[in-house]
Amino acid sequence: MTYSKTWQGFYELLDTVYRTGRPFAARALPIRLGDEEADRAIDLLYQPLRDGEGAVTGIFVGGYDVTEQVRSQAALRDSEDRYRTLLDSLDVGFCILEMKFDEADRAIDYRIAEANPAFARQTGADVAGLWVSEFAPDLERHWFDTYGRVALTGEPIHFENQADVFGRWFDVRALRIGEPAQAKVAVFFSDISDRKRMEEALRVLNASLEAQVAERTAERDQIWQASTDLFCVATLDGRLASLNPAWTTLLGWGEGELLGRPFLDFVHPDDVAATTAAAAGLARGEPQPNFENRYRHRDGSYRWLSWNAVPRNGRIYATVRDVTAVRAQAAALAEVEEALRQSQKMEAVGQLTGGVAHDFNNLLTIIRSSVDFLRRPELPEARKRRYLDAVSDTVDRAAKLTGQLLAFARRQALSPAVFDVGEKVRGVADMVDTVTGARVRVVVAVPDHPCFVRADLSQFETALINMAVNARDAMDGEGTLTLTLTCGTAMPPIRGHAGSQNAFAAISLADTGPGVPPDLIGRIFEPFFTTKEVGRGTGLGLSQVFGFAKQSGGDVDVTSSPGRGATFTLYLPEAPAALEADDRSAAAASVSPIGAGESVLVVEDNIEVGRFCTQILQDLGYRTTWATNAEEALERLGPDGAGFDVVFSDVVMPGMGGLALAHELRRRMPTLPVVLASGYSHVLAQDDAHGFELLHKPYSAEQLGHILRRVTRPGRPRRTA
Incomplete structure (x- = not known):
């Protein structure tokens, strides 16, 4: 026999046993026998032989071939390792x-x-x-x-x-x-x-002792055959090394058709990139739980599979579930949800249409009746003034109604400005105190330091008033209303929408009323939804708050407990402090609406509105020229403005709109003032007035005169023909 290099100390051991007289045993020595190509595992026993006087006269060396036992134990350890890996990974x-x-x-x-x-x-x-x-x-x-x-x-x-x-x-x-x-x-x-x-x-059961190898193999085969889930072992380069019969049952491929093949050969082309990335992660030692891709059936169709794979000892162990039915159910659920959303949308449209028709018909009835009486020549002067006041008030109410609708739809044209929200909350608190009545105690908690937001101040104040009125009615006119401002707070997720970690100003109004019933809390921001009796509310107040908040980059939330009141919180993103105060409103209030013969180019495509507008301006002391579209206006203005002092244009017109006209005039004649008028424009709703003066329809003659007088006031460069 020959010995491997590891055991060339064989003779040294003989000498040691001979000198010490102590026996020595070596376990599983690698020894090469004859011309065999591989070592065999041999147990060696060195036993000293003694004479009658106890002296060592020789050494008995016994060798026992334990190669098969060692191999069986190694196989058992490997099997047990695989079993434990699978057991832990599933x-x-x-x-x-x-x-x-x-x-x-x-x-x-x-x-x-x-x-x-x-x-x-x-x-x-x-x-x-x-x-x-x-x-x-x-x-x-x-x-x-x-x-x-x-x-x-x-x-x-x-x-x-x-x-x-x-x-x-x-x-x-x-x-x-x-x-x-x-x-x-x-x-x-x-x-x-x-x-x-x-x-x-799938569990692979392996024995821990040599005598249990056969039993463990039988146990493993039982589970292997019984499993309805797929199990596989693959190499790190993505080739299938071992499969259970469930693969054939599910996918139709025979074991021989799959073993040794890269599993990418069977992956849907659209999933190859993601599968390759997952395989690369496994090669780096990263488990891939719940990874899903499509695997080709033998008939050419594809099944969705969900993989739980872990790398271990240079192999990939994976359990795989068929999730095709789950995917199909999810797709069907998505279709049902989309159909439900469409149904809800149509229901909301129907509710909105009915509410608008009801309210506007009421307003038009007042206007129509008042106009009929005003046509009577014998009508006394006092009653004439009363009917005129009714028409004016009704127009204001109609304008407010359309504003609330546009606010809910996030389509009103805002005039955002930077202001200290704490200062405005204190100011609004006085109005709130008046609106809510003497039996409602108003408490204000605002920090001393400034907190700036950029929003439409008028809409902001309207939103607070709407929430205050809602709280007053909920408390039946008696209780405590607390206004609280918190600065630098994050906006939480609201009604399924993601929140934000940016700095927000949170303005809360808490009442001591009965609270909002849980079954209604999801509907209170819907337009025309109200729990008040007929005649006490349109159902648009909270919808205006919702639309204003969303269009301003924030949101509005409500929390309520039955019997403990409700808290409405308006979130608006904070903004840097304004560099200088906006004094345009003060300037507008200081000028007269009466013109001094200034030349105004009116651009209006609606015939009735164009005639009426030019008549108003002439009565106010302006000289007017009317163009029915933007293209005609540019032609009349020519390259130098043709002596016009101001352009007054509608926003929504066929062809070039009023906003595009204003931008073109700003480029050509930057000193020529441009005033825009609009009842609604999606462009203005998205990006405010782009720096131009804006007059909201319906407007009064006085409002029109004020804004034109301000932009043409003395001190501005005058244009000559």
Whole structure:
């Protein structure tokens, strides 16, 4: 025989045993026998031989070939390692039960002999090694009969059950391991509390001792064959090395058609990139839980598979579930949800249309009746003034109604400015005190330091008043209303919309009323939705708050507890302090609406509005020229303005709109003032007035005169023909 280099100390050991007289044993030495190409594992025993006087006269060397035993143990360790890896990687609970029977073969108890980590996670208890009577003494009798029958008959079982011990639903599969005399039962269970879906995992059972190798192999084959889920072992370069029969059942491919093939050969082309990235992660040692892709069936169709894969010892171990049905259900649910959204949208449109028609018909009735009476020549002067006031007031109410509608739809043209929100809240509190009445106590809590936002001040004040009126009505006119300002706060998620960690000013109005019923809290911002009796509200107040908040980059939230009142919180993004105060409103109030013969180019495509506007301007002392579209206006202005002092243009017109005309005039004649008028424009709703003067329709003659007088006031450069 020859010896490997590792054991060339053979003769030194002989000398040591001879000198010391002590025996020596060596375990599994690699020794080359004859012309064999590989070493064999040999156990060697060095035993000193002594004469009658005890002196060492020789050494007995015995050699025992243990190669097969060593190989079996190595295979067992590898098998056990694979088994433990699979056991730990799967998200399916698994345990082995050892049954205890009485003399009548009636199961009276069982012990959790072995369990994987998922067992502890799903049950919430670490009971491995315990008898069930120790941790669940009141367990129902049918559990002992169920698992006992599996152990005695060898017939596997599958059922769904709501476990009283753990309070969840499980999909359970149980089968016997080995012979009846062993009384062992393997149990697989999946937590199906959410969707009650089956999930049976694959476990590879291997023995820990050489004598149990064959038994472990049989156990593994039983589970391997019984599993409805797919299990595979693959190389790190993505080639399939081992598969269970479920692959053929699900995908139609025979084992021989898959083994050795790269699994990318079967992946849907659209999923190749993502699958390659996942495979690269596994090669780097990163587990890939719940990764989904489409795998080709033998008939050419594709199935959606969900992979739980872990790298271990140079291999990839994966359990795979078919989620095609789940994907289909999700798609069907999405279709149903979309249909529901469309239905809700149409319902909202119908509700909105009905509300608008009802309110506007009421307003038009007042105007129509007043005009009819004003046509009577014998009408007394006092009654004439009363009808004129009714028409004017009704127009204001109609304008407010359209403004609220546009605010809810986030389509009103805002005039944003930077202001200290705390200062404005204090100012609005006085108005709120007047609106709510003497029996409502108003409390204001505002920090001393300034807090700036950029928003439309008029809409902001209107929003606070609307919330205050809503609170007053909820308290039936008596209680406490608390206005609180918090600066630098994050905006939380509201009604399913993501929040923001940026700095927001949060203005809260809390009342002491009965609160908002839980079944109505999701509808209070809908237009025309109101719980008030007929005649006490249009249902547009809170919808204006909602639209203003969203269009200003914020949101509005409501919290309420029955009997404890409600709190409405308006979130507006904070802004840097304004460099200088905006004094345009003060300037506008200081000028007269009467003109001094200034030349105005009116651009209006509507014939009735154009005639009426030019008549108003002439009555106010202006000289007017009327163009029916932007193109005609540019032609009349020519290259130098043709002597016009100001251009007054509608925004929404066919062809070139008023805003585009204003930009073109700013480019050509930057000193020529431009005033825009609009009842609604989606462009203005998105980006305010772009720096131009804006007059909202319906406007009064006085409002028109004020703004024209301001932009043409003395001190501005005059244009000449």
